[in-house]
Amino acid sequence: MSEPPKDAEAPKLEWRNIRKAFEGKVVLADLDLQVTPGRSLVIIGGSGQGKSVTIKIAAGLMSADAGQMLVDGQDLFALPPKARRGALAQMGMLFQGGALFDSLTVWENVAFRLINADKVARKEAKTRAVGALERVRLGASVADLYPSELSGGMQKRVALARAVVANPQVIFFDEPTTGLDPITSRAINTLITEQVKGLGCTAVTITHDLDSARSVADEIAMLNDGVIVWRGPAADIDRSGNPYVDQFVHGRADGPIKPAI
Amino acid sequence: MAPLSDAELPLVLQPVRSVGRSVLDMLQTAGRVALFGVRGVRAMLAPPWFPGQLGRQLMSVGYFSLPVVGLTAVFTGAALALNIYTGGGRFNAEQIMPQIVALGITRELGPVLAALMLAGRVSAAMAAEIGAMRATEQIDALHTLSTDPYRYLIAPRLLATVIVMPLLVVVADIIGIAGGWVVATKTLDFNGAVYVKNTWDFLQNWDVESGLIKAAVFGFLVALMGCYHGYHSSGGARGVGRATTHAVVSAAILIFAADYLLTAAFTHR
Amino acid sequence: MAKEQWAEMGVGAVVIAAAAGFLAYSLTVGGKGAGHGYPVQAKFGQVGSLAPGAVVSVAGVKVGTVSSIALDPKTFLAVVKLDMDAKTPLPADSTAKITSDGLLGGQHIVIEPGGSADNLKAGSEIENTQGAVDLFGLVGQFLRPSAPPAAGAAPAPSGASPSSAPPEPARGGTGA
Numbered sequence: 001m002s003e004p005p006k007d008a009e010a011p012k013l014e015w016r017n018i019r020k021a022f023e024g025k026v027v028l029a030d031l032d033l034q035v036t037p038g039r040s041l042v043i044i045g046g047s048g049q050g051k052s053v054t055i056k057i058a059a060g061l062m063s064a065d066a067g068q069m070l071v072d073g074q075d076l077f078a079l080p081p082k083a084r085r086g087a088l089a090q091m092g093m094l095f096q097g098g099a100l101f102d103s104l105t106v107w108e109n110v111a112f113r114l115i116n117a118d119k120v121a122r123k124e125a126k127t128r129a130v131g132a133l134e135r136v137r138l139g140a141s142v143a144d145l146y147p148s149e150l151s152g153g154m155q156k157r158v159a160l161a162r163a164v165v166a167n168p169q170v171i172f173f174d175e176p177t178t179g180l181d182p183i184t185s186r187a188i189n190t191l192i193t194e195q196v197k198g199l200g201c202t203a204v205t206i207t208h209d210l211d212s213a214r215s216v217a218d219e220i221a222m223l224n225d226g227v228i229v230w231r232g233p234a235a236d237i238d239r240s241g242n243p244y245v246d247q248f249v250h251g252r253a254d255g256p257i258k259p260a261i
Numbered sequence: 262m263a264p265l266s267d268a269e270l271p272l273v274l275q276p277v278r279s280v281g282r283s284v285l286d287m288l289q290t291a292g293r294v295a296l297f298g299v300r301g302v303r304a305m306l307a308p309p310w311f312p313g314q315l316g317r318q319l320m321s322v323g324y325f326s327l328p329v330v331g332l333t334a335v336f337t338g339a340a341l342a343l344n345i346y347t348g349g350g351r352f353n354a355e356q357i358m359p360q361i362v363a364l365g366i367t368r369e370l371g372p373v374l375a376a377l378m379l380a381g382r383v384s385a386a387m388a389a390e391i392g393a394m395r396a397t398e399q400i401d402a403l404h405t406l407s408t409d410p411y412r413y414l415i416a417p418r419l420l421a422t423v424i425v426m427p428l429l430v431v432v433a434d435i436i437g438i439a440g441g442w443v444v445a446t447k448t449l450d451f452n453g454a455v456y457v458k459n460t461w462d463f464l465q466n467w468d469v470e471s472g473l474i475k476a477a478v479f480g481f482l483v484a485l486m487g488c489y490h491g492y493h494s495s496g497g498a499r500g501v502g503r504a505t506t507h508a509v510v511s512a513a514i515l516i517f518a519a520d521y522l523l524t525a526a527f528t529h530r
Numbered sequence: 531m532a533k534e535q536w537a538e539m540g541v542g543a544v545v546i547a548a549a550a551g552f553l554a555y556s557l558t559v560g561g562k563g564a565g566h567g568y569p570v571q572a573k574f575g576q577v578g579s580l581a582p583g584a585v586v587s588v589a590g591v592k593v594g595t596v597s598s599i600a601l602d603p604k605t606f607l608a609v610v611k612l613d614m615d616a617k618t619p620l621p622a623d624s625t626a627k628i629t630s631d632g633l634l635g636g637q638h639i640v641i642e643p644g645g646s647a648d649n650l651k652a653g654s655e656i657e658n659t660q661g662a663v664d665l666f667g668l669v670g671q672f673l674r675p676s677a678p679p680a681a682g683a684a685p686a687p688s689g690a691s692p693s694s695a696p697p698e699p700a701r702g703g704t705g706a
Contacts, residue, residue, distance in 0.1 A: 097397050097398060100399075100402075101399055102399075113408070116309075116311070116407075117406060172405075324539070327542040327545040328538065432549045435552055436548060458559060
């Protein structure tokens with residue numbers, strides 16, 4: 001892999017020759033990808049193509065078999081533990097199912113990181129949590145409810161509030177609209193865009209929902225069989241001229257991509 | 262050289278290979294469990310600590326286990342008293358019953374039965390809870406919220422159970438002896454005062470202390486199995502179910518094994 | 531908190547109360563709490579199967595327990611430490627004997643009170659002792675009288691009163 005072009009800004013995140021296999025099955029094969037600071041990249045692709053693994057490696061939840069995961073130019077795997085924790089502390093993540101802690105109230109979920117990692121006093125943490133809930137258009141009335149008392153869409157919003165409350169520099173979105181109806185999906189997409197632009201942070205979203213990809217992305221990359229087969233501005237997705245992307249966009253059964261069934 | 266597949270291997274050697282494989286698997290698992298335990302203990306010893314989590318666990322592991330431990334102890338003490346009375350009768354030694362009941366409860370049955378009850382109650386609950394957290398990515402979420410799951414989830418559970426088990430066993434000892442006392446005084450015409458006097462005169466500190474040492478060790482095993490199987494569960498709801506079963510079974514087996522080893526160590530002391 | 535949890539809280543409290551109640555009862559009736567004993571020791575040539583925890587009695591009534599048994603490396607006598615009940619002072623010239631409950635029963639210590647006006651003090655030694663009788667050694671000697679004397683018997687024969695089952699020749703502990 002050559003150095004990125006000189007005129008481009010240094011990438012915030014860079015996957016360099018990342019390789020990952022599970023029990024002999026290769027999921028990522030020499031993946032190369034960069035994200036420029038402040039840009040929103042959406043990775044699309046079919047089920048089981050390694051999208052999840054890609055962001056889990058970047059978020060430090062998984063190790064790679066080979067290659068380097070650069071954050072601000074430093075290899076995450078080679079950093080000493082403390083520096084590694086520091087690099088990961090600037091990241092937030094919105095999980096597919098929300099992954100809210102069901103034994104804690106909504107505001108305690110949102111403020112979790114402030115209370116437990118950043119040692120913010122509970123009172124101040126609650127104020128900030130309620131503020132973050134407002135940013136995702138949830139009133140203070142839900143703050144004292146438990147996650148199980150909320151609808152799926154509201155849980156997603158709480159999870160989004162939790163991901164942004166500490167003003168991260170990088171946010172990962174794992175299938176943010178999966179399992180939501182189209183209207184709620186659109187609302188979540190809007191919120192995501194707002195938050196990302198508002199914080200000026202780098203965003204990496206994985207999804208197979210093209211609507212979501214179009215509305216959230218500055219750039220789109222397509223992952224197939226563990227490699228990036230296409231990458232370009234979000235506007236170009238419909239005229240990429242790439243057989244993989246075309247097949248995916250039009251949902252055709254025939255083409256280079258084999259259905260995962 | 263490429264490894265031979267099972268089909269290529271001569272038929273007679275296949276059982277040998279599968280035995281070898283399962284032994285290796287077992288050793289590997291033992292190694293992973295040990296490593297997990299060491300990480301858990303290290304998380305226990307260094308900050309950040311989560312006193313809120315510890316308190317919650319002390320309550321749910323300790324206080325809420327009292328009913329089940331108490332009931333087990335009282336019935337065991339009562340049954341033990343009847344059996345020893347019968348056995349003692351064959352030597353005309355019924356009168357030694359209080360002493361043997363006390364010895365049996367404090368040294369052996371109190372700790373072992375309390376630990377088994379906790380294996381059913383606590384190991385299973387921990388495996389299910391942590392397993393569900395794993396399945397719903399809550400453990401990953403902890404990581405992304407800059408919180409070490411070993412410190413937040415594992416260490417409080419290990420510590421709480423190690424603290425609480427000896428206390429539960431003290432209660433189990435007293436209630437177990439009380440169970441024997443009830444049977445002895447109500448159905449076997451023992452004098453209640455003489456019964457407790459004999460028990461007190463006979464019991465030595467070490468009888469109780471050795472039981473409490475056992476209790477702390479068993480407590481660690483119970484929590485370790487629950488946490489380990491939950492933490493390493495995979496495969497959704499079925500995985501959680503599997504983790505729960507494994508946690509209870511392995512905790513029970515380890516309790517018996519540790520009980521023998523500790524008893525042997527105490528005997529040759 | 532859920533209703534169910536209140537119920538659990540209640541049952542837990544009942545269990546603790548029951549345990550505390552029985553403990554309090556047993557302490558008032560038979561407690562060993564306050565009247566703690568005083569230690570004395572005695573040396574025996576042979577303790578047989580005597581073990582820590584064995585009963586020390588006078589006229590069949592328990593007055594203490596054996597707390598430890600060790601070997602004196604110089605004299606090769608067994609040093610037995612006794613934890614005596616503070617409520618029963620014993621004359622300083624009492625005799626301690628190791629006897630067994632039955633033919634093969636557990637061994638314990640019987641104290642025959644002396645006539646001295648002084649009592650045994652904490653930490654003092656009972657000088658008059660009579661060790662355990664090696665029953666099998668005796669039987670062996672009986673069957674094969676030419677065999678060498680049974681091992682383990684204490685050095686000096688004593689003229690203490692004949693005790694339990696075994697017939698002659700009783701080999702006992704050190705006479706004072």
